[in-house]
Amino acid sequence: MKRLLSSLIILSFVFLIVACDNKEEFNHDPDFLLNFSNDSLTFDTIFSGLQSTTKQLKIYNPSSKAIYLDEITLENNNEGYRLNINGVDGNTARQVYIPAKDSLYIFVELNVPDNDQDAPRLVEDYILLTYNSKVQKFLLKSWAQDVIRFDNNELQTQEWTQNRPYFIDNNLYLKQDQILTIQAGTKVFFQKGAGIHIHGTLNIDGSFEAPVFFGSHRREELYKNVPGQWEGLFFYDESKNNFISHLKLENAIKGISAQSETNSNSLEIEYSQFLNFTTTGIKTNNFNLKMHDVIVSNCGEQAVLLEGKGDFEFSHCNFINNWFLSQRATPCISFLANEENDNALKIYNSIIWGSKTNEFECGQTNTFQFKNTLIKLNSEKQNIFSNRFENCIFNTDPHFVDKNNHNYNLNAESILIDKAKLDIANIYPIDFNGNSRISDTTPDIGTYEYVETTD
Known part of the structure; x- marks a missing residue:
């Protein structure tokens, strides 16, 4: 009986040691930075009142340790950008977990209101990622055109x-x-x-x-x-x-x-x-x-x-x-x-x-x-x-x-x-490019007059 009890005690210590060894570590380094799949995310010119296509941003954790992001949100949140963070709609998410050497996806759409102006306008916002007592920014940049x-x-x-x-x-x-x-x-x-x-x-x-x-x-x-x-x-x-x-x-x-x-x-x-x-x-x-x-x-x-x-x-x-x-x-x-x-x-x-x-x-x-x-x-x-x-x-x-x-x-x-x-x-002396066809007496067939170029 004493031998059995000793064996159980020893096994308990082994399991405790293993459990301690497997405990996940988290990155708290204030100088650590996440990696992005792009330097910035842009849409082609978006017409006001019309839904854009969906683009994706991959955020990668290159560390050997997991990380918790306190918050992911938009800086302005009034420019028409909409986020889906790891499959959940919403422009803000808190306590976002990224395992070591792993990533998450943010899907971005844009729908801008009509401002009743002729000239295209720049629509900018930033995705803010708060972690390790700092904020890392990612630029969203597009042009909007009222129609x-x-x-x-x-x-x-x-x-x-x-x-x-x-x-x-x-x-x-x-x-x-x-x-x-x-x-x-x-x-x-x-x-x-x-x-x-x-x-x-x-x-x-x-x-x-x-x-x-x-x-x-x-x-x-x-x-x-x-x-x-x-x-x-x-x-x-x-x-x-x-x-x-x-x-x-x-x-x-x-x-x-x-x-x-x-x-x-x-x-x-x-x-x-x-x-x-x-x-x-x-x-x-x-x-x-x-x-x-x-x-x-x-x-x-x-x-x-x-x-x-x-x-x-x-x-x-x-x-x-x-x-x-x-x-x-x-x-x-x-x-x-x-x-x-x-x-x-x-x-x-x-x-x-x-x-x-x-x-x-x-x-x-x-x-x-x-x-x-x-x-x-x-x-x-x-x-x-x-x-x-x-x-x-x-x-x-x-x-x-x-x-x-x-x-x-x-x-x-x-x-x-x-x-x-x-x-x-x-x-019809002027061709499709605006060049003369009759600068000589031998014009060319088709819409374009051949113009010799010099290097």
């Missing part, structure tokens, strides 16, 4: 300016006989499902220095070249005498859809770029369309689809379709209009290029005329349409500067240099 919204989705005659962006969260309808004028530098952002339906007249007056922008409200890098984020522009029967100059329109389902019951409507476009669409870039039905120095690229279907009746003239345009997000069954340009109208489609000094063998189709062989244009087309179709081509180039790489990033300026080795028709260049 113009519409309570009424029916538009009367009005003018939009560059003073403040416009935010479109539902379809807008420009009423018949009303005029919407959009000044240079204006930016218009659309939510998913939104677009503008034009029954009146649209005048977009951008400039080389200050183009007009139409695109998605998602400005994060992840969404930069994602099509299908909003609906597009739609023109109807009652819409007359529309003019678009210096517009960049991107990342929609459609770029422009112009449809009428009768062929008495017109749309003119110059110095504009249409980029990234899940369906068509520009589609017309019984609509007259005239364009010069226009780029249409990266479409899930046609870059340009022409149906019904109409007169079409395109000069110094780039129609380029290297769509890769899905299989594309249609060519870059489909001309399915005007079976009885000779030379209704005229394309001069332009580029029709893409990833398919044939990037042009038409319903009738006698209703179009191409001059001094690069075309991706097989030899069989070249022979069928041979009398419709004048000084055209077929199936030769245009040698763009960077087609993957939609930079369609010409490299020095491009076959398109000095191959455009001078008579057309004299009508």
Whole structure:
């Protein structure tokens, strides 16, 4: 019995020693600092009244000892930032435990109120971490932009300016006989499902220095070249005498859809770029369309689809379709209009290029005329349409500067240099970049005149 009692006493001492050895140690060093996954956390420009995406901050304890944070909170707590600390919503948490060599996560969102001001404003706050008798700060820094919204989705005659962006969260309808004028530098952002339906007249007056922008409200890098984020522009029967100059329109389902019951409507476009669409870039039905120095690229279907009746003239345009997000069954340009109208489609000094063998189709062989244009087309179709081509180039790489990033300026080795028709260049003497086409007597095919650079 004495031996058993002695053994129990010895075992108790052993367990006590082990328990003491396993007791967790905590870091109380006032000079110790936690590590952050980023130097600071920033959002792309946030529109007032609109929820940001969620970003995360990882806080790492590099010590071999655990640590208790007395408090995690926001310094100002009135700038619109919202925190989720280790899975718990709230801008303040107390007695936060981080084991040795371990971490915690803070998720951050931003929703700023409208201050009714034109200029973007800086929105700053700090996450404060109080521990070991000190405070360590982490910077939250973003820009907020107030926007113009519409309570009424029916538009009367009005003018939009560059003073403040416009935010479109539902379809807008420009009423018949009303005029919407959009000044240079204006930016218009659309939510998913939104677009503008034009029954009146649209005048977009951008400039080389200050183009007009139409695109998605998602400005994060992840969404930069994602099509299908909003609906597009739609023109109807009652819409007359529309003019678009210096517009960049991107990342929609459609770029422009112009449809009428009768062929008495017109749309003119110059110095504009249409980029990234899940369906068509520009589609017309019984609509007259005239364009010069226009780029249409990266479409899930046609870059340009022409149906019904109409007169079409395109000069110094780039129609380029290297769509890769899905299989594309249609060519870059489909001309399915005007079976009885000779030379209704005229394309001069332009580029029709893409990833398919044939990037042009038409319903009738006698209703179009191409001059001094690069075309991706097989030899069989070249022979069928041979009398419709004048000084055209077929199936030769245009040698763009960077087609993957939609930079369609010409490299020095491009076959398109000095191959455009001078008579057309004299009508449109300034290229997409604002450079002269007629500084010599041999202009270039496409929207961009090649300019030699010196190192």
